[in-house]
Amino acid sequence: MNILIKIxxxxxxxxxxxxALAFTLATFDHVVQLYFYGDSFYILADSTTRAYxxxxxxxxxxxxxAWAGFREMTVAFDDKILDNIRYFDxxxxxxxxxxxxxxEF
Known part of the structure; x- marks a missing residue:
């Protein structure tokens, strides 16, 4: 299955x-795409979170x-995040x- 997880x-x-659900589904050969938007920006920008x-x-x-729905990510995110996420235009x-x-989460 192709699954989109919107966070x-x-x-x-x-x-x-x-x-964690995305990782589990991928383990069972599902195609999973993560999409971060809205307030998830703060979770990714905080290096103390598990999501980071x-x-x-x-x-x-x-x-x-992962796809991201926020333009300001290149300013707020460090290279560790930017290496794994792309702005979805x-x-x-x-x-x-x-x-x-x-x-949706």
Whole structure:
């Protein structure tokens, strides 16, 4: 299955659970795309959060670069995050047909 996981929360626990779910699904050969937007910006910008560390492990699970819906990321994020996330220029709604399931956190 192709699964899109949209993360907009500023809760460390919820973002951790969402990324952990992505890792688990990828382990079972699902194609998973993470999309960060909204208040999740604060979780990724904070180097003390679990999500900050987990986003650096996408390659270990054969996950593609995460998408981000915020332009200011190049100013606020360090290279460890920027190496694993790309700005999504466009409307995420235009991509929804590519996914079998969309999960929102």
């Amino acid at each position: 907009s929360t500023d809760s460390e626990l919820i973002s951790y659970e969402a990324i 560390g987990m986003i650096q492990s996408l390659e270990l699970y054969d996950l593609p670069y 466009g409307k995420i709604s235009d991509k929804l047909d590519e996914f079998d399931s969309v999960l």
